Amino acid sequence: MRCEMANIDIADAMLVDRCRCGDSAAMERLLRKYQNRIYNVILKICANTDDAAELTQETFVKIIENIDKFESKSSFYTWAFRIAVNLTLNYCQRNAKLKLKSLDDEDYEHSTNATQALKEFLSDDSSPDPAMVAQNKELCEIAIQSLMKLDDAQRTVIVLRDIEGMNYAQIANVLQINLGTVRSRLSRARNRLRQIVEAILQ
């Protein structure tokens, strides 16, 4: 894993250097390389496809405009995600009131199948397969709705770790916080998420 990341970093560094020289092909390669991952993280944080697309576009414009300011102290990967996350969290703050109203108005009524699937998933005796969970639309819907009930900071740390697969150091780099904060915030976020999910069954 570390070897893979190192290779990615080396490739990124080359592309960034070429980008700085005005190589539009390198620029496009960077864009194509990260667009899906960045879009996916943004979408899981803001939960709106149109806004996610717009924020992704804005992220890449900002990345390319500020590529000269990028210092190699951190990896391009975490620098790019820092821009994406900051833009998204700013967007979430601006739309906080709207989002709260929307959540209040929304009546979560899960189908019997969804409740049953969740019950089986959480059962102490079960040892579910991740592929099976991914194919279960009811469970995915419950997961997304539960994520949106977390506050922005908790949701972000969960998304970066469990969806994007960043390690704690990378998360700390992206969010500009120390490792201990990452550890505690992630722990509280998972605990809260567990409570939200269990509340669905009651």
Add this chain to the structure above:
Amino acid sequence: MNRSYQNIDELLNSFIDGELTASQQSEVERLIAHDARTARRLQQLQKTKMLVSSLPRARAPGQITEQVKASLAGRQLLAQQPVFSKREGTRQLLVRRVLAAAAMIALVAILAGVIYTIVAPEPVPERPAERAVAVRPMPSLAAEAGFSGRLELKTAALVAVDGFINRFIDETGLSDFVSVERQPGQSLYSLSCSRQGLNLLLSDLQSIWQKFDSTTLFVDTEQFAEPVMINAISTEQIAEIINQDSPNKAIEASKDFAILNNMAELMPGKQILTAIDDKKANLITPPKPVFTEYPKKAKKTDHQPKELNLTLVITGSE
């Protein structure tokens, strides 16, 4: 949740995420093996993580790359626009304000000029009569006779006119009061006669007045070098002048006619004369002289008062 439980949760989460050192990991494994509650908690946390990490990955819309390129191109175009520094901007603003003020002043000046040309009276041409008597005391007649002047007439029919005047002198018996001097192309009559005699002459001359190309009367003042000159004078105007009660009035009348005739000459169609002739016009119009019938065969009279001196110069025009 107490602090120790929080610490266990953090430890278990770090264990799940592979963020523990080897010794910490061994310690957690030992703990799980001996504590069913901790093992159950670990399972809950693992399932919570799995619920999120199993979510399908979303793919960015296909047009993201093109949209980014388009957005960058648009911003590049904006960046190519000239950006002025604050100082340059201030200077440009100042220049614009000065230009605007100058334009306003020029506009006001032009408008003032236009209004002045509409409202202001047309400049009156310099009047020779006024120039002749400017800043001088009111002149009085030089001659005791009450009038002294020279009437210059130009005509192409010098011989006919000369004969006409000679005939008049013979018929009216004024030969004693007239001395004649003839030069090539010019006849000079020096009259020293009464008003009555001169009026008679004017009455006769009126019938041939149209034969004169130019008619100019010079009325002498005390300043002999600066007589009042009246161009294009008519017989009526001459009669008006010589029939005044006093020499001063005669000079005043002369100046008025000089001004009027000069203005009339300058105006197209001689409108001033039309205005003067129009009785409705609000102008001071001198009364027309009344010619008194004079017996054509008047006898010579020695007692005719010698009130007027008039030199009549008739010049032949080429």
